[in-house]
Amino acid sequence: MLRRVNWPAVALITPAVIALLAVGIYPLLFVLDVSLRQYQLTKPYLGTDYVGLQNYLSVLNDGLFWGSLGRTALFFLLAVPAEVVLGTLIALFVDGTRCRLCSAVLRVMLVLPIAMTPTVTGLIGRLLFNRDFGLVNYLLSLVGVEPIAWLGEPEPAMITIALMDIWQWTPFVALVMLSGLALVPQDVRESGHLDAGYGWHFFRNIQMPYLLPGLTAVLILRTVDILKLFDMVFVLTRGGPGVSTELVSVYIQRVGFRIFDMGVASAQAILLLVLCIVLSRAYVRFFYRQIEA
């Protein structure tokens, strides 16, 4: 069967496709090519010959790379569960409160941290967590805690970047959960209150099924965004002290643009891309199976 091609429609969609091929796919092919080469910008005399999978092998044997992935996982575990729990609680509060003014004002406020420039979030972190005059140490001093060198010690630095991430992204979780709660039909809500009261049972049996798709979305996006996370951490700690807060994207940036080993950095970037795809696929499979079951 011959299909008639709708040329005007093709003409409308083609520019976007060409643009994304040029700025999306071409760089991917390029980075794949570079990842198979010796490519050190600071040593041009070495040339840029193909070296097979050598870059990948050196990445897989690179303790710093695995370390950066481990730190990224730790950061995820520090930030995301807190964001999910707090965000869900905030959503339940905003959805359930009888104070309509509170609900309306909070819905507006929750938008602000999400839109904040992450670079500026990092600057604010520097200010609030400053050892000598930061607000956090001052508030802690009121309850008798000695000043903490938040950005000078490995563990406190990790906690600092996690806290700033929690500040910025808990409202996002809350708003996603709120849009889930808005889908609970009014009659289900009312009969649910009769059957299950107002506490845990109502949440577990009536509201939670409507929150699961949002939870999946949040986990996918937070995973991907934490694997991407660069700006806030770069400004707040530069990965330091030492490499204690050097998350994977910060590390790849250092290898690529401060050590200028493009071959190895490209291999790391490819591995990161594969990880992103595998994880988001896994989430979708796991959670949608849960929902359908």
Add this chain to the structure above:
Amino acid sequence: MATLSSSSAKPLSTHHAPWMSHIALVLQAVAALALAILILLPVLWMVTTSLKTTVDTFAIPPVLVFKPTLEHYEALRAEGAVFRGLLNSLIVASASTLLSIALGAPAAYVLARFNFKGKADLWFWIISNRFISPIVVALPFFLVARNLQLLDSHLALVLVYLTFGVPLVVWLCVDQFRAVPTEVDEAARVDGANLWQTFFRINLPLAAPGIAVAGILTFIASWNELLFALVLTRAAARTVPVEAANFMTGFGIRWGPMMATGTLIVLPVLIFALIASRSLVRGLTIGAVK
């Protein structure tokens, strides 16, 4: 506030005595206030620090009432770099937003209106750019831009920002065009309009508010971007987040000018975010929800 209690919808605790529900309402208002303070405090702390003298900045306990000064903003204006950065950011973010709309809106219209083989795959491919880490794109883009002498140019940034701008516009605008009834298209066709006329003269104006929101979100994303700007610019095209990050290098942090820069960066973003607040979450969940 307390007067709208008993009969109105969504009671949390109708089975208690009325005075108890009034107390509950007050407690809820207190909780809401605490939450609002927690959300706003970091931003307010930055803004007030930008208006404090250096002496007040280092004061312990922190001074809450002080005579505001614009000295740090004056210093930034005298030095020029941050204001040049703001201008560069404005140029790059506006251009990449307009280009993203010009490319993305027609594509979204076709995806919303036509069925063709491979449509789902094409749509998924466009959206999947959301999942690609910018460092993956930054490495090759840097090498290509270096070869083409495009480092430190607005153009390189405008082009690389399409990697998130076009998917975002497509994602948001497909919804917009789906909301325009197909009867409108059919009526236009009966009147002899071709597809382009139907799109440009009828659908585009009808979807304009939604496209504007998509534009605002693309602008925010471009304005906020640091990694590409850090890697692809040197001096002339440096955007304002890069200028802000540069305060962290060298000895002795200049807190006042740094916080003034932060304030100048987020001011337009926060205003835009409030305008587009209802679509912000939709924009951010690109690709992860139906």
